[in-house]
Structures are given as structure tokens and as C-alpha cells.
Amino acid sequence: DTGVSQDPRHKITKRGQNVTFRCDPISEHNRLYWYRQTLGQGPEFLTYFQNEAQLEKSRLLSDRFSAERPKGSFSTLEIQRTEQGDSAMYLCASSLAFGAQNTGELFFGEGSRLTVL
Amino acid sequence: GESVGLHLPTLSVQEGDNSIINCAYSNSASDYFIWYKQESGKGPQFIIDIRSNMDKRQGQRVTVLLNKTVKHLSLQIAATQPGDSAVYFCADPSGAGSYQLTFGKGTKLSVIP
Numbered sequence: 001d002t003g004v005s006q007d008p009r010h011k012i013t014k015r016g017q018n019v020t021f022r023c024d025p026i027s028e029h030n031r032l033y034w035y036r037q038t039l040g041q042g043p044e045f046l047t048y049f050q051n052e053a054q055l056e057k058s059r060l061l062s063d064r065f066s067a068e069r070p071k072g073s074f075s076t077l078e079i080q081r082t083e084q085g086d087s088a089m090y091l092c093a094s095s096l097a098f099g100a101q102n103t104g105e106l107f108f109g110e111g112s113r114l115t116v117l
Numbered sequence: 118g119e120s121v122g123l124h125l126p127t128l129s130v131q132e133g134d135n136s137i138i139n140c141a142y143s144n145s146a147s148d149y150f151i152w153y154k155q156e157s158g159k160g161p162q163f164i165i166d167i168r169s170n171m172d173k174r175q176g177q178r179v180t181v182l183l184n185k186t187v188k189h190l191s192l193q194i195a196a197t198q199p200g201d202s203a204v205y206f207c208a209d210p211s212g213a214g215s216y217q218l219t220f221g222k223g224t225k226l227s228v229i230p
Contacts, residue, residue: 004160033217042206042220043161056217091160104151104210104218108160 003027004109006092012115013082020078021112025094032075033106034067035091036060043091049075050097082116089113129227136194138224140207143188147209151218152181152192156203161220164192164205194226202228 003026013019025032030051035043046065047057051072061067064082069075079086090113093106130136142150148169153161165176167183167190174181180193194201204223211217 040222042208042223043218045211045217045219048217058217093160104149104166104208105163106161106218108162110158110160 004092004094004107006090006109006112008112009110010113010115012117014117015082015084017082018078018080019082019114020076021090021092021114023075023077023092023094023109025074025092026107027073029094029096029107030072031095031097032069033093033095034075034077035093035108037089037091037111038087046077046090079114082114084116087114087116126222127225127227129229130197131229132197132199134197136192136197136201136226138192138194138205138226140190140192140221141188142190142207142209144209145188149210150181150183150190151208152179153206153208153220154201154203155206155223161206197226197228199228199230202226 005024007022011019032049034046036046037043044060045058046061047067048055049069052069064080067077077090089111091108091111093108095106151166152164154164155161165179165181167174167181169185172183178195183190204225206220206223208218208220211219
């Protein structure tokens, strides 16, 4: 158990509906990441927070996507007007920042699988 | 495009044998690489990392080798066990200091009992 929890684990929705995913990181981690993974592919970076500040966003994060981390703890990822191409596993990860000794050790949750019909 | 990629999409190994999973990268400036393991239905799990000032790093039953001359790294798993069956990804950070990781497509390792 990595300690990162995501909810819901599965979501089926109709095209055009809005969906929201929640991520609760490991409590002492100040960095939080969202990735998207489609079948047979590696995870693709979407966005990252350090505390409550959203510091990086991928070009994959269209204007239909919005992520927040209001108090620097849990985060939400909302997709508006879902499209079939949004069907994927949405992975959340968290990590500590070690300053100059940053490592690539991200702790991933088990993901939220989205199916858009 | 991707800066890292794996050579083979699937690899089958007899239980007890050693496994070697390869990865190539294109960016000469890449100075840090990470291997992740993803079991079915789970998120990726960190295995081991290596910085470019090293050629080899060992963990528990795993060794990562880095050849900067040919821009290649490999993950070696000793005495492969059924629990090693998973998809293995190499990754490198895309942004200095941020750890926006770029993952390859992965190699699926199947262990034959």
C-alpha cells in the first residue's frame, strides 16, 4: 500500500458530462502529480503541484481539464464536457522535495479509470 | 516526442533465470533515469534510479546499467520470480527540478513457472 488514495476507482459517464476525481496524497508529501495512462502506454504527465501552487501543466491538459489543490493536501482533477478520447486511467502520485537531492521516487495511487461512452 | 523508449514490448523468462530489460534514450543531456514496475491494476512503483555519474547501481535482486556512450540503460533482475511479472518502464525527468517524468511504453515481463 503506497498511501496515495484515489476516488472513485472506476467512473463510467456519457459523453458531454463532467467528472471529478479526488486524490489524497501521503500526508507529509508536498508534491502532487497527475498522470494519464491509456492502454498499452506509459503514464503521461498532466500537471504538478508543490503545496497548493500548480507549477507545471502539460499541453495535454486542455481547457476542459482543471486541477486544484486548495489547501496543499488533497487534489481534484475535473474534466468538463467529457469526450470518448478522455477514456483512460488517471493516476495521482505524490513525493517529497529533497532540494538538491531530488529523486524520481513518486508514490502512485491505484488510479481512477474513466470510461466515456 | 519521447526521450526514452524500450526495445521490446514483451519478455518471457523462466522462473529462476535472470531478466534483462533494455531502454534507449535520445537526449545526451539526460542525467537521471528511473525504473518503475507496474503490476496489473496498480499504479507504477519505483524500483531503482541512477544518475549519469554512475555506470551501475545495485538494489535488492536488481541492477541498473547505464552506457552513456550509446545512450542505453538496462534493468537486470536476478533469479526472476513470479511476483516480478509486470510492466517495466524506464523514465527520465523532463523538467529540471520538477520531476515531470517522461515514461517509455514499457516492457511486459512474464515469468514462466
